[in-house]
Amino acid sequence: MTSTLGSADANAAEVPEYPMSRAEGCPFDPPPQLRTMQREAPLRRVRLWDGSTPWLVTRYDEQRALLADSRISSDPTNPGYPAPAPVSDEHSEGSPVSFILMDDPEHARLRRMVTAPFTIKRVEAMRPFVQRIVDERIDEMLTADGPVDLVEAFALPVPSLVICQLLGVPYADHDFFQRNSKVIVHRDSTTEQRNAALGALAEYLDGLVGRKLTDPGEDLLSDLAARVESGELPRREASRMGVLLLIAGHETTANMIALGTLALLEHPRQLAELREAGDDSELVASTVEELLRYLHITHNGRRRVALEDVEIADEVIRAGEGVIVPNDIGNRDPDAFAEPDRLDIRRDARHHMAFGFGVHQCLGQPLARMELRVVYSTLYRRIPTLRLATDRENISFKHDGSVYGVYELPVTW
Amino acid sequence: MKVTVDQESCVASGQCVMTAADVFDQRDEDGIVELLEDQPTEDRAEDVRQAAALCPARAIRVEGQSGFVR
Numbered sequence: 001m002t003s004t005l006g007s008a009d010a011n012a013a014e015v016p017e018y019p020m021s022r023a024e025g026c027p028f029d030p031p032p033q034l035r036t037m038q039r040e041a042p043l044r045r046v047r048l049w050d051g052s053t054p055w056l057v058t059r060y061d062e063q064r065a066l067l068a069d070s071r072i073s074s075d076p077t078n079p080g081y082p083a084p085a086p087v088s089d090e091h092s093e094g095s096p097v098s099f100i101l102m103d104d105p106e107h108a109r110l111r112r113m114v115t116a117p118f119t120i121k122r123v124e125a126m127r128p129f130v131q132r133i134v135d136e137r138i139d140e141m142l143t144a145d146g147p148v149d150l151v152e153a154f155a156l157p158v159p160s161l162v163i164c165q166l167l168g169v170p171y172a173d174h175d176f177f178q179r180n181s182k183v184i185v186h187r188d189s190t191t192e193q194r195n196a197a198l199g200a201l202a203e204y205l206d207g208l209v210g211r212k213l214t215d216p217g218e219d220l221l222s223d224l225a226a227r228v229e230s231g232e233l234p235r236r237e238a239s240r241m242g243v244l245l246l247i248a249g250h251e252t253t254a255n256m257i258a259l260g261t262l263a264l265l266e267h268p269r270q271l272a273e274l275r276e277a278g279d280d281s282e283l284v285a286s287t288v289e290e291l292l293r294y295l296h297i298t299h300n301g302r303r304r305v306a307l308e309d310v311e312i313a314d315e316v317i318r319a320g321e322g323v324i325v326p327n328d329i330g331n332r333d334p335d336a337f338a339e340p341d342r343l344d345i346r347r348d349a350r351h352h353m354a355f356g357f358g359v360h361q362c363l364g365q366p367l368a369r370m371e372l373r374v375v376y377s378t379l380y381r382r383i384p385t386l387r388l389a390t391d392r393e394n395i396s397f398k399h400d401g402s403v404y405g406v407y408e409l410p411v412t413w
Numbered sequence: 414m415k416v417t418v419d420q421e422s423c424v425a426s427g428q429c430v431m432t433a434a435d436v437f438d439q440r441d442e443d444g445i446v447e448l449l450e451d452q453p454t455e456d457r458a459e460d461v462r463q464a465a466a467l468c469p470a471r472a473i474r475v476e477g478q479s480g481f482v483r
Contacts, residue, residue, distance in 0.1 A: 067469075068469065068470075068471055108424070111424065111425075112425070112443045112444075112445070113443075115424075115425040115443050115444040115445075116441065116442055116443055116444060118425070118427065118444060119425070119427060119430075119439040119441070119444040120427045120430040120431060120434070120439065121439070121441075123427075350432075350463070350467060351466065351467060355426075355469075356469070357469045358469055358470070359422075359424050359469070359470055360424075361424060361426050361469035361470075362426075363424070363425065363426070365426060365427070365428075366426075366427045366431070369431075
């Protein structure tokens with residue numbers, strides 16, 4: 001019961017609201033209030049938009065333990081689920097939620113249908129293609145005289161082209177799907193706007209699945225179409241999975257490229273070291289891990305609900321109570337990372353939680369890592385004088401997005 | 414050291430292959446873990462333990478583990 005909180009006004013007043021704001025002038029750091037809470041206790045209650053008071057888990061060890069616990073559900077249809085937005089119409093027609101908002105065994109069954117292209121081997125086989133895209137985009141940027149927006153010219157097109165190739169989506173349609181996915185990940189979109197964008201993308205992906213049924217290619221949508229044909233997978237679910245992968249495949253990596261570039265530009269000594277490193281050096285790999293840890297762009301807090309009572313860190317999360325796991329502050333836990341607020345591209349940050357933890361950990365992570373390695377090892381080497389073309393104060397950050405980053409990054413060289 | 418993997422729990426994140434590609438592999442059809450070497454030599458111990466610690470599904474068991482790796 002949560003009534004104990006409601007009955008005592010003094011206690012109720014102390015329950016902080018979530019989400020919280022970042023500090024002015026510290027765009028790379030999680031909200032300072034999360035840091036305070038982390039110092040005080042591994043978990044405590046917060047208040048959401050609807051007045052509910054789920055648990056917020058701030059320390060690394062407890063975050064990992066709970067995300068890996070099968071008594072903790074990802075299914076928003078369970079009572080007590082801490083919904084991130086006022087009207088959560090997640091199961092509407094055309095919703096892309098698919099298996100990320102399901103529990104095992106159904107989650108595992110569906111997830112395994114799309115994991116084949118993301119094996120380390122298959123991803124490595126795509127590396128020359130990614131390198132070519134990166135080089136072509138840089139060539140094109142270098143033909144311009146004045147400043148360019150790195151987001152528009154580079155950070156967004158590279159992962160979009162890659163996920164299109166992998167899924168079998170025509171890149172020529174990128175204006176359409178980028179516009180719609182922008183609406184979907186924007187925190188301030190209304191439910192109507194979000195559903196309309198989801199509907200448009202679902203219809204689009206459904207059309208593509210239909211085409212792959214009769215004219216299959218060497219891509220993931222064709223694999224899914226084959227499963228539709230064999231009766232293994234409803235066609236509607238195939239389209240939803242397509243929408244999910246399309247959005248997840250470019251929004252996240254695009255923000256890591258642009259925000260990562262800004263972070264490196266603010267650490268010029270480390271950027272110089274990276275520039276000198278070879279294409280496949282360990283420093284490039286550790287830079288990717290450290291930037292994933294340090295920037296942690298999925299800043300909404302992972303949402304879960306307890307199906308049974310769970311004892312953790314001298315507290316009991318009761319069955320039916322919501323659990324929010326903001327991995328951004330977990331990645332800044334001093335017990336897991338020494339001097340956590342310092343960017344250090346030489347540290348071993350592989351145990352970060354930028355991709356989450358547990359059975360829902362990002363399935364595209366090998367692809368994201370490879371793309372980021374190619375980008376970080378190529379962009380600054382090929383444009384060694386790359387610099388901001390505006391003052392840092394003029395850069396606006398996606399405080400309002402479910403994926404954090406910069407809206408634009410004007411650069412010159 | 415003795416290594417075992419649980420293919421039922423595996424979620425195909427690929428962390429183990431990235432960490433110790435000579436010990437772990439992935440099935441082509443769905444990326445699920447396959448064990449290449451169930452008794453790795455001691456010089457591979459650190460990477461194998463790291464792979465077990467990084468596995469998000471906790472699908473890797475290492476016996477004869479002497480130290481804790483996050």
